[in-house]
Each structure stands twice: as C-alpha cells, then as structure tokens.
Amino acid sequence: MSDMDLVRIGKADDLQEGEIRRVSVPGYEPLALCRSGGRLHLFADMCSHGMASLSEGEVADGQVFCPFHGGGFDVATGMPTERPCTIPINVYALVERDGDVLVAGKM
Secondary structure (H helix, E strand, O other), X not given: OOXXXXXXXXXXXXXXOOOEEEXXXXXXXXXXXXXXXXXXXXXXXXXXXXXXXXXXXXXXXXXXXXXXXXXXXXXXXXXXXXXXXXOOOOEEEEEEEOOEEEEXXXX
C-alpha cells in the first residue's frame, strides 16, 4: 500500500473511550469511527439488519450496538454479536501517523 492510498479522517486523540462518530470519506460507504479498548476502529456506519446509523448507537465491550433494534457487531471484525443482526458489516484498516488517523482500505 502506498501513501497515496491513505486518506486522512481525523486526529487520533479526537475520540475518547466509548465514543463513536460518523465519517465521510470520498469513494467509501458511510463509515463509523470509534474508540474501544483503547484502540480506534473503523467500520460501515449502516447496520446490516436495517436502515440505522451505527454511529448513533452505543459502543461497549468491543461492540457497537444498533440504535434501532439493539443488535450488535464486533468493532474489530464486523461479525454480528447480538440478534437480530446476522450479517457482518465491513471493517476498514486504519493507520495512525503523526497523530493523524488514516483509512487504509477494506480489511
């Protein structure tokens, strides 16, 4: 991966533990960036169960919970953790460099 493939999406210290926010990156689906377990995670913002923005949900114990039906996903893998969600969401690789967070592509 070259530096040209990296897209800056914010500052690493802008998010506190358990915080989540929507991120718009040209050429990508709507994304959600969160901090869980001291690490930053980037994944699809749209719940795979229904038309809900995961960035409006809650982050706890390495999971993001949908604000509509309470379904959950692992923030590191995108795998469903709580019903009614059964379809994984996309997860994206991040690079932290000089205090910046850069999206490096789909995992």
